[in-house]
Each structure stands twice: as C-alpha cells, then as structure tokens.
Amino acid sequence: MKLSPGLAETIIVHAREEFPNECCGLVAGRDGVATRVLPAINTEGTPFMYVMDPREQMDLMEQIEDSGEDLLAIYHSHTRSAAYPSKTDVELAFFAEPLYVIVSLQDENTPVIRAFHLERSAAEGEQITEEPVDIS
C-alpha cells in the first residue's frame, strides 16, 4: 500500500488526538494507492478497544464506493503496544479484502504504521500477513 506522508500524518494526528483511547477510521484508495483518510468515531472510547460507529461505517463505505474508490484499509491505533494485530484484532477481522492498518504510539515520539491482511477463519499461524506500507 502506498501512503503519502501527508495521509500518514493524518492518521498519526488522529491517533494522537484520541490518545489515550484508540482511534479508528478508513483509508480510501485506487490501485493500492491511498487517496483519502476518513476518520471515524470509536464508540468504545477506551485505550483497549475500538468499535466504529456502525451507521458511520456504512455511510463512509458507501461514500467511498460512490466516489469510485476502493476501501483500501481500516485503521486503528495501539496506544500502548506495537503495531501488530492483537488476538482481538484477528478475531474481529470480518473483512478479508481491505488491509488492517495499525498505528502504534507505544513510543510517542516515533509512531509506527504497519499494514496486515487478516483472515479470522484461517488456521492459526496463517491468519496474519503483513503487507508493506510505502510512505513516500
């Protein structure tokens, strides 16, 4: 996935704004290149969990589809752990196509963004596949 430095910064700023709670949102794109970041509301509002508001989720997905873009990624922050999917992230990964982008603020001065394909119904050990994020 290609992510411009500006869009990467949008995700990081969102994560910092919501800190210590997790943030979440969507990344729209075309042909693997991110075109927009769409921040959403984490209805849980906790440092340990995110659940996107379902109505907003549907609205944003339709907005992306109507504009001819693809839903490239679903992003959320890890405020105290690495940018790697947790057991809960995998268990709740209902969407096989979009990437799951995680921004970690574990080191607050050096945010880390990584992306993964998650397959909740795959065999253990085969559920997480990292995809490179080209921030340039």
Added chain:
Amino acid sequence: MSTVKIPPVLRQAAGGERTVEAKGTNVGEVLSALCEAHPAIGKQILTSDGELHKFVNVYVNDEDARLMQWTDTPVGDDDTLLILPAMAGGQ
C-alpha cells in the same frame, strides 16, 4: 422472500451482488438461507459453532435487530435486511 443488502466489503462473498433475496420468516431463518446460498458470507459472519457473531450487526428496515427480537425478529417479503459486520478490535 426478504431482501438482504450486502455492504461493499462483503459483496465478493455474495458473488458481487448489492442485494440478494433470501427466504425466511424471521431474521435467523433469512440469515441461515443467505449463508447456505453464499457460504463465503457464512465464513465471514458466523462463529465456529455456526452462531451469528456478536460483532455482526443486523438491521431490519434500518432498525437495529438487537433492539427488536434479534434473530427472532419476524420479517416478511417487503422487509429489507442489512448485514453489517463491525469494524472493531482491541489491543
């Protein structure tokens, strides 16, 4: 038959269809019929025990089925269901 709206991210599992028709007198029956016709959807929204995952939302005519009678909510031919798996996770 009820109409089931398929959100963009699940369409591939539904053969690319935006809506599909499924038979049943309540939400549970309609979802069973849907998953039988499109097993790839079932793989996404059901638990290993075959139950609807608690993080999958279902709306009947835009009303949250959980606030009605959940899978026992009666549905008819004029009703439209929307399946919306949550975007959720946690560290």
